[in-house]
Amino acid sequence: MGDKKFTILGSKSAVEKYLTEESILQESFLLGCYSVLLHKMNEFSKWTIRVNNSGKQSVLCVSVDGGTKFTELLLDIQNKISGCCCCQTEDSGDCSETPLFYYSDKAFCKEELEKYQGKKDRINTLYCLSENNAISYCFNLDDETETLMEGRLQKIVDEFLGNPQITIEDISIINSTEDEIIKKFIVSPKREVPDICFHQMFEQRAEEYPDRTAVIYADKKLSYRELNEKANQLSHYIHKKCKDTECLIGVFMERSIEYIISILGIMKSGNGYVPIDSDTLNPGHENFPVKRLEFMIRETNMPLIISKVKFQSSIPTDDSQILYIDDFDMSMFEKENLDLCITKNNMAYGIYTSGSTGYPKLTIVEHFSVMNLFMNIDAHMYKYISEKNNVVASVNAPFGFDASVQQLVALLKGYSISIIPENVRNSAIGLIQYIADSKMNVFDCTPSQLNLLLREKLLEKCSEDLDLILVGGEAIPNEMWDLLRKEKKIRIFNVYGPTECTVDSTYCLVNNNDSTEPHIGRPLDNNSIYILDDNMKNVPVGSVGELYISGYGVTRGYYNRPEMNNAHFITNPEINPKADKIYKTGDLGKFMANGDIYYMGRKDDQVKIRSHRIELKEITENLNKHESVAEALVIVNSDSDYPKLIAYLIMNKNASLDEVEMHKFLAKYLPMYMLPNNYVIVEKWPLTKNGKIDRKRLPVPLEDRLESKEIQDSPSTELEVSVAEVMKRILKINRIGVNENFMSLGGDSLRVMTLLAEIYNKFNVEVDYSEFFNKPNIANLVSLISREGR
Numbered sequence: 186m187g188d189k190k191f192t193i194l195g196s197k198s199a200v201e202k203y204l205t206e207e208s209i210l211q212e213s214f215l216l217g218c219y220s221v222l223l224h225k226m227n228e229f230s231k232w233t234i235r236v237n238n239s240g241k242q243s244v245l246c247v248s249v250d251g252g253t254k255f256t257e258l259l260l261d262i263q264n265k266i267s268g269c270c271c272c273q274t275e276d277s278g279d280c281s282e283t284p285l286f287y288y289s290d291k292a293f294c295k296e297e298l299e300k301y302q303g304k305k306d307r308i309n310t311l312y313c314l315s316e317n318n319a320i321s322y323c324f325n326l327d328d329e330t331e332t333l334m335e336g337r338l339q340k341i342v343d344e345f346l347g348n349p350q351i352t353i354e355d356i357s358i359i360n361s362t363e364d365e366i367i368k369k370f371i372v373s374p375k376r377e378v379p380d381i382c383f384h385q386m387f388e389q390r391a392e393e394y395p396d397r398t399a400v401i402y403a404d405k406k407l408s409y410r411e412l413n414e415k416a417n418q419l420s421h422y423i424h425k426k427c428k429d430t431e432c433l434i435g436v437f438m439e440r441s442i443e444y445i446i447s448i449l450g451i452m453k454s455g456n457g458y459v460p461i462d463s464d465t466l467n468p469g470h471e472n473f474p475v476k477r478l479e480f481m482i483r484e485t486n487m488p489l490i491i492s493k494v495k496f497q498s499s500i501p502t503d504d505s506q507i508l509y510i511d512d513f514d515m516s517m518f519e520k521e522n523l524d525l526c527i528t529k530n531n532m533a534y535g536i537y538t539s540g541s542t543g544y545p546k547l548t549i550v551e552h553f554s555v556m557n558l559f560m561n562i563d564a565h566m567y568k569y570i571s572e573k574n575n576v577v578a579s580v581n582a583p584f585g586f587d588a589s590v591q592q593l594v595a596l597l598k599g600y601s602i603s604i605i606p607e608n609v610r611n612s613a614i615g616l617i618q619y620i621a622d623s624k625m626n627v628f629d630c631t632p633s634q635l636n637l638l639l640r641e642k643l644l645e646k647c648s649e650d651l652d653l654i655l656v657g658g659e660a661i662p663n664e665m666w667d668l669l670r671k672e673k674k675i676r677i678f679n680v681y682g683p684t685e686c687t688v689d690s691t692y693c694l695v696n697n698n699d700s701t702e703p704h705i706g707r708p709l710d711n712n713s714i715y716i717l718d719d720n721m722k723n724v725p726v727g728s729v730g731e732l733y734i735s736g737y738g739v740t741r742g743y744y745n746r747p748e749m750n751n752a753h754f755i756t757n758p759e760i761n762p763k764a765d766k767i768y769k770t771g772d773l774g775k776f777m778a779n780g781d782i783y784y785m786g787r788k789d790d791q792v793k794i795r796s797h798r799i800e801l802k803e804i805t806e807n808l809n810k811h812e813s814v815a816e817a818l819v820i821v822n823s824d825s826d827y828p829k830l831i832a833y834l835i836m837n838k839n840a841s842l843d844e845v846e847m848h849k850f851l852a853k854y855l856p857m858y859m860l861p862n863n864y865v866i867v868e869k870w871p872l873t874k875n876g877k878i879d880r881k882r883l884p885v886p887l888e889d890r891l892e893s894k895e896i897q898d899s900p901s902t903e904l905e906v907s908v909a910e911v912m913k914r915i916l917k918i919n920r921i922g923v924n925e926n927f928m929s930l931g932g933d934s935l936r937v938m939t940l941l942a943e944i945y946n947k948f949n950v951e952v953d954y955s956e957f958f959n960k961p962n963i964a965n966l967v968s969l970i971s972r973e974g975r
Contacts, residue, residue, distance in 0.1 A: 419450030430455030465585025658796025
């Protein structure tokens, strides 16, 4: 027990004078301060606090309302302590789960204290000892956190002394010392960013390393000179056709070298590229969400779409010109760099993400923000790459994800970028072999994909050449964090950032990290991360608030969405430290005592599934367009290892549900990753007492299916039974027929990768992803295993 004197409760203090005049006990006052402290740190309005008052044990239910005066809270607590209000007697249970207020007017009994202390570093316990009319107290924390907590408790008392009639919402618990600490956490170091565009720095590298390999795809390669010349020819064509700059030009094709040529050619022409790539929209399928594409093309007034001949029937447009890059002779256009006045504030690209209005929204990113991203990756991550003549960096993420930009910037360093073919990306075994055979040095992935690769021994099999892994797009699970912390050779970074802030806003080296819990680290240079309450005030260290981002990474905003921009891209906000513009992320987080930021989930109903940002309202809005649907609700179910989307529907009178037809209807508006795994009809919504939908009482779809449906085509052969066991374990179901669709039972592309990896390990047969994906059932898989096995 520390000996920290709460001297303001001494015999001559103003507090004691007030307490004497109002007949309020010291312990009531301290418990009131403690309740406000808990409220301000956690934003809960009601607390159940375990109290040990000089040996008398009880439970107090304390309601803390922002509009209540502090003096009113003290009187309420006084009545409860004095027995005027009912307090439940508490037997000696585990006190570590609820806040504990321990007060004694006699010397502490060590044995009694140990019973209550619980774990070290638990912030919800305050121990107080009254002795000679002064108070000794401690929180039983590490020194840094203890000092912060002492300052907050003192600040509450100071606020009260300054204004005894103060309301709880007006009390600030952050004193000047903690305020300075928070400011240091918020603001990152400044780093100079070249006054140059992405393509202009690439041109410098092409001049510096003309014969070095710039881009690799399968057995095809282009040198820096060749890539620059082909991009130049395309840029001259675009400039001739479009004339203007600052136009949005679509790129619609599969992963290929031509995609890189298109990106650079568009930038060189002074315009921004918009990926509408097949990988992102519908992986493994030939059908695309036509209505969604029509919206993208119509909203952006694309003067040009660059595509390939095989996608000719998939592009729904009459207005935009279409260049089929694989069927066009560029030789008539110059190979020299196009001389246009393009500055760092010109747009580089636009990325579509899910929107809550029922339509996707487009974020516009400028060259300056991309250059800031490159400078940070170069300074903080590339420095771990061992010296060699040529460095190979993967392009793993689909081009429709801004994570792809994270690896495209490798071109600005003079590295070779290797575009991983789609069929390789969808095979854990094949991907590891590809990384090893390519002698890849930098690899990017999501935690979901990394999890599969770790099972197949990525770190061991690729350790000879792989120097760096960048992991982002979703939270790293605890078990994975523990494993990555122990990695000795390959440097692994956890990166976090929304599309609206140019891919990455924070970074964290996972290897040998001091923290045993996953976190997102510190802000990148020239970025600031604020964690604010609902009034946009800094929250205390260790408290949860909403993440806001300012700095060079913050983008121009959403295209053609003024109301949404006003809500999310806030100019001249009243925050401390000051910022001209700040992005409201909707993510929750907290600063720890050392400045690390912990991601704590979402404030709204936006979700991430396999790194895809999904606004559930976009799915709901499109379900409601169906003539048979009266009301719809979409939730995420995470009972299995992978989250899945479940659509609950109230149908119109006399209407029935045809799941196949509903799937086809939604597929016109949504990409595959946003289509529900299950559809469940309900007669009416189960409601809470407050009249809101009680999501906990919604029926579980797979249980309903298993109880109500007899499976007619049960597995019969030894191979069918063996394959069925693997599928059931992955899908978390009890039964499956040989012709039942793996996808409609809750499967997705990542589960297919898991399934095929297990099939390989079990039967030593590698099944092609696309062959299974086109007919995802046991019968087809057994046929493919038998064929490959022979």
